Amino acid sequence: MEKLKRRIQRIKKKRPGYGEILDFYQRVKEAQEKIKVSLKMGPIKLKREWKELLAKEGFSLIQKEDFPLDREASIKLFETLCQIGKNANPHMAKQVRKIEEAIRNKKIDLKEILKSGVKEQKIVQFADEFKLDKKVFLFLIQNSTKPSVEAGMEQLRSELDPETWLKGYCPVCSSLPHLSLLREEVGRRYMLCSFCGYSWRMDRLICAFCNNTEQPSLQYFCGEGEEAYRIDLCDKCHQYIKTIDLRTLGESDPLLEDLATFHLDLIASEKGYKRPVPNPWMT
Ligand SMILES: [Zn+2]
Numbered sequence: 001m002e003k004l005k006r007r008i009q010r011i012k013k014k015r016p017g018y019g020e021i022l023d024f025y026q027r028v029k030e031a032q033e034k035i036k037v038s039l040k041m042g043p044i045k046l047k048r049e050w051k052e053l054l055a056k057e058g059f060s061l062i063q064k065e066d067f068p069l070d071r072e073a074s075i076k077l078f079e080t081l082c083q084i085g086k087n088a089n090p091h092m093a094k095q096v097r098k099i100e101e102a103i104r105n106k107k108i109d110l111k112e113i114l115k116s117g118v119k120e121q122k123i124v125q126f127a128d129e130f131k132l133d134k135k136v137f138l139f140l141i142q143n144s145t146k147p148s149v150e151a152g153m154e155q156l157r158s159e160l161d162p163e164t165w166l167k168g169y170c171p172v173c174s175s176l177p178h179l180s181l182l183r184e185e186v187g188r189r190y191m192l193c194s195f196c197g198y199s200w201r202m203d204r205l206i207c208a209f210c211n212n213t214e215q216p217s218l219q220y221f222c223g224e225g226e227e228a229y230r231i232d233l234c235d236k237c238h239q240y241i242k243t244i245d246l247r248t249l250g251e252s253d254p255l256l257e258d259l260a261t262f263h264l265d266l267i268a269s270e271k272g273y274k275r276p277v278p279n280p281w282m283t
């Protein structure tokens, strides 16, 4: 956390425009870290024979909703994030008040929502029904269940070899990657799962979303003086992924680096490319 705070200070000095969102990020991260130490989680049971079959057929180990959640801790974190959200910006504050009111009036029962795990469709349905801001509600749920989900992923880590999967979706939970990372001196490329945070190896010259390997249609650009961040564009599916070069940056928090380079996403979007998993902090 101290390292993260120092990095945030450095970025803020360089790009003051990101100050507000980075402060918000730091407060959310602090709340998540705090809850992590007291999580009570059951084990995820995998059937051995299933596991082998799944890997052979290219299926992930589990699905998003299969991650066990510490519901009590998630609800406590949800409440903390609501408090943080009310001080973040006026839009967020207004939406959070509406959500809190719906909870107080027993229109929404968080315990019930989380009963069957993190089901985005269901969460969005609830938001629609009570005229809540979908993005804000989903953001709060995802960030309050994130410590549980990540603890579940850590349990499963030893079941997999991150070097051999080589596919465009997560071997743990089948979600799409939201970032790509370059690590080690040779610049091995890893994908970072947008849901559970697992990272796995992938070839450098392939589009993770459509498997395109034709070189002329795979291009990239960097921001000026920002060689550690690049946008990998695919002209076949017109989508892109942001790549963060951790060889130059050192071990940093990829989500934070992503957030602080939103200007690159704007350029990619102006060029007509879509990001399959947008940065949830900026939408
Ligand atoms: Zn995953």
Ligand SMILES: [Zn+2]
Residues within 6 Å of the ligand: 207, 208, 209, 210, 211, 212, 234, 235, 236, 237, 238, 239
């Ligand atoms: Zn593609």
